[in-house]
Amino acid sequence: MKRWILITTLCVAVLALIGAATVWIGIRHLSADLPPVDTIRQIQLSVPLRVTTSDGKLIGEFGAERRTLLHYDQIPPEVIHAFLAAEDDRFFEHPGVDWEGLMRAAVKLALTGQKTQGGSTITMQLARNVFLSNERTFTRKFKEILLSLRIEHELTKKEILELYLNKIFLGERAYGVGAASYVYFGKDIHDLSLAQIATIAGLPKAPSRDNPIANPQRARDRRNYVLGRMRDLGYITQAQYEHARAEPETTHPYQAKVDVDAQYVAEMARAWAVDRYGDDVYDRGLTVVTTIDSTKQTAAVAGLRDALLAYDERHSYRGPEAHLSEDVLSANGHEALLDALDEHAPVAGLLPAVVVSQDDSALKVMTGNGALTLEPKDFAWARLGKKPLIPGDLIRIRRDGDRWRLAEIPTVQGAFVGLAPKDGAIDALVGGFDFYSNKFNRATQARRQVGSGFKPFLYAAGLADGYTPASIFLDAPVVFDDPSVDSSWRPENFEGDLKGPMSLREALVHSRNLVSIRLLQAIGIDYTKQYVQRFGLPVDRLPNDLTMALGSAVFTPLEMARGFATIANGGFLVDPYFVAEVRDSDGKTLYTANPKHACPECPDDGSENEQGGDAANVASPEQTATNNTPAGTQTTPMDGATAGDSDTGGVATRTVSPQVDWLISDMMHDVATRGTGAGTNVLHRSDLAGKTGTTNDQTDAWFNGFQETQVGVAWVGYDQPTPLGRGEVGAKAALPIWIDYMRAALKDVPQARLPQPPGLVEVRIDPKTGKLAPPGSPDAVFDIVQQDHVPEPETNDPRHDPNKAGLEDLY
Known part of the structure; x- marks a missing residue:
């Protein structure tokens, strides 16, 4: 018997030794795969990509994750108590592993065969979240236990809790309690209520499923569970529990609080950054500094929105957006009213409101902030007499000074580009009425017919071919027979009238279509197409017929701004760009734009060539776009724009001679002073130049204009080409945007125009013939012409009298 006991004892001892050795070997083996605990201290924050204006104001933030680092003493005690109650109430007592919980899990496994997560302490969660996978295997669990014991040995409890609360995933891309407080409630963690703290503390179990954005009811249930645990553990009183549970x-999901409304530019910068640096730009903490000027951008946004709202008010009111049942206005329907209003988000400052009553004396509405009353002048434009609003109608209102005004979201759209002509820096860009409603960037992507805005480029080609501002053309009917169409083409002036012989200067000032067609006939379509490339306009979009003279070509507002920048800067072709600098999270500069710039005062190297045959050598936008952003492609939302990556910088190529450039600029100055763009006179400046543009049936309305330091291009139209309505021409629909922008952009900017270059002379001209006027001629006018193209003196030869000569004699 004793021998049997001895043998049994020896066998048990051997088995125990073997088991212990196996456990020891297993621990050594698993421990070898575990990372050093010290690496857990190195919290790598994923800092989002930030986009700013040139003066440092935020216009966009993009990031795959949200993280905010908090030290232990910065975390409110209520937050710590809530997580302890929800996840590990014995955290400050156990050694990192809750053996009781593990035993319960083991018993359940033995009895039911089901694996559970029982006994998972905060330390174990930290080990799992930082170093290990979430797979539910025994091997992973053993590693988790071993690493937890090691963490507890090398770190203090406060250090462990600080790391856990900073690293735990809490749904909606939020990591850590500091980020979650902003993501879910838009608040600093110190400003959260007890109920909100409990909501966040209830997330670790199933953060993607139970968060208050994805599943409000599940989040509420988890919140109440946490509150109950906090009460039971003595962290809060019964009164606090009941008050928080009733909340x-x-x-209020987090949105980056931008300083300047420039979302279209922010999206352009985001796409550029991803293209250049890859998808990890979202968590590297890069800052993209754009060329946008915050003051100019604000003026551009306000000007465009005001103009589109004014257009909308000039046309019939379309009526309410929706109709809500009247019970939302009842005493018990406040929550229903708020819910209904929440379904209609504010759009570009237009707030949703529900009509309470409307008559001739007042329009009473309810908003999310309470009741408002609009006086008759605030809604007179809508002409509600025949079709009044009724209770329950959902409408829009907008701020107008210290009053509220009836409004509606415009269906018409617009775009604006403000450009520095010296180097092509984009100072302001607006791609539509509201980015969040429609992300299509009309400033860079919408190719629209440009109408008479094309004429300055055509007239510049005529001047380069030997004509002068004083050259006379006939403003008279013209008919073209085209065998490809059933009827003859009979172009007309916009006003439908005829003025007979007139100079090119006056024809541009008054935007005469028939003169423009005759000029194109005279210099030739091929020559004009080649020459227009000098302004950076894509030649492949120019038509091969005389409709080119009327602006049937399609360009984006940004492309038009580039073309007019060439005139404004003295004849230099610059590349529009919008990224000035990129810095990393430590402030180190990774990229600096190096654009080429205009230099009128630099010695003329003769790079321009006024002969049409040579003009084809001038680079088009597709050729001059830099290596990272091919202009004109559809791979980025930046048609015609670059990020400023010139390889060499330096002086841009002069593509238009100083004489031609000054003359066309001077003619456009007359347009802005006494022609179709005379509305610019409201700015009380004498250094403005511009050109209106209106297409057939007033489908597109443009104003393109500049001062020596600033180019502005405004466009108004429908996304699906539709007539804007009678009288909605460039000067009425688009010019107000330009005026509002220039008022801000040119504030405190001294008046200045490009100096007149050598090679031009002032002469007295007979306005009827374009010839030098004889002494004493009473109708003579002064004009400036090229020195080598001074008109001949007046003669009595009838062949030089446009009133008597036929077109064959004129040309």
Whole structure:
């Protein structure tokens, strides 16, 4: 018997030794795969990509994750208590592993065969989240236990809790309690209510499923569970529990609080950054500094929105957006009213409101902030007499000074580009009425017919071919027979009238279509197409017929701004760009734009060539776009724009001679002073130049203009080409945007125009013939012409009298 006991004892001892050795070997083997605990201290924050204006104001933030680092003493005690109650109430007592919980899990496994997560302490969660996978295997669990014991041995409890609360995933891309407080409630963690703290503390179990954005009811249930645990553990009183439990479960999802409304530019910068640096730009903490000027951008946004709203008010009111049942206005329907209004988000400052009543004396509405009353002058434009609003109608209102005004979201759209002509820096860009409603960037992507805005480029080609501002053309009917169409083409002036012989200067000032067609006939379509490339306009979009003279070509507002920048800067072709600098999270500069710039005062190297045959050698936008952003492609939302990556910088190529450039600029100055763009006189400046543009049936309305330091191009139209309505021409629909922008852009900017270059002379001209006027001629006018193209003196030869000569004699 004793021998049997001895043998049994020896066998048990051997088995125990073997088991212990196996456990020891297993621990050594698993421990070898575990990372050093010290690496857990190195919290790598994923800092989002930030986009700013040139003066440092935020216009966009993009990031795959949200993280905010908090030290232990910065975390409110209520937050710590809530997580301890929800996840590990014995955290400050156990050695990193809750053996009791593990035993319960083991018993359940033995009895039911089901694996559970029982006994998972905060330390174990930290080990799993930082170093290990979430797979539910025994091997992973053993590694988790070993690493937890090691963490507890090398770190203090406060250090462990600080790391956990900073690293735990809490749904909606939020890592850590500091980020979650902003993501779900838009608040600093110190400003959260007890109920909100409990909501966040309830997330670790299933953060993607139970968060208040994805599943408000599940989040509320988890919140109440956490509150109950906090009460039971003595962290809060019964009164606090009841008060927090009664609080509504509401969220205010985080949105970066931008300083300047420039979302279209922010999106352009985001796409550029991803293209250049890859997808990891979202968490590297890069800052993209754009060329946008915050003051100019603000003026551009306000000007465009005001113009589109004014257009909308000139046309019939379309009526309410929706109709809500009247019970939302009842005493018990406040929550229903708020819910209904939440379904209609504010758009570009236009707030949703529900009509309470409307008559001739007042329009009473309810908003999310309470009741408002609009006086008759605030809604007179809508002409509600025949079709009044009724209770329950959902409408829009907007701020107008210290009053509220009836409004509606415009269906018409617009775009604006403000450009520095010296180097092509984009100072302001607006791609539509509201980015969040429609992300299509009309400033860079919408190719629209440019109408008479094309004429300055055509007239410049005529001047380069030997004509002068004083050259006379006939403003008279013209008919073209085209065998490809059933009827003859009979172009007309916009006003439908005829003025007979007139100079090119006056024809441009008054935007005469028939003169423009005759000029194109005279210099030739091929020559004009080649020459127009000098302004950076893509030649492949120019038509091969005389409709080119009327602006049937399609360009984006940015492309038009580039073309007019060439005139404004003295004849130099610059590349529009919008990224000035990129810095990393430490402030180190990774990229600096190096654009080429205009230099009128630099010695003329003769790079321009006024002969049409040579003009084809001038680079088009597709050729001059830099290596990272091919202009004109559809791979980025930046048609015609670059990020400023010139390889060499330096002086841009002069593509238009100083004489031609000055003359066309001077003619456009007359347009802005006494022609179709005379509305610019409201700015009380004598250094403005511009050109209106209106297409057939007033489908597109443009104003393109500049001062020596600033180019501005405004466009108004429908996304699906539709007539804007009678009288909605460039000077009425688009010019107000330009005026509002220039008022801000040119504030405190001294008046200045390009100096007149050598090679031009002032002469007295007979306005009827374009010839030098004889002494004493009473109708003579002064004009400036090329020195080598001074008109001949007046003669009595009838062949030089446009009133008597036929077109064959004129040309």
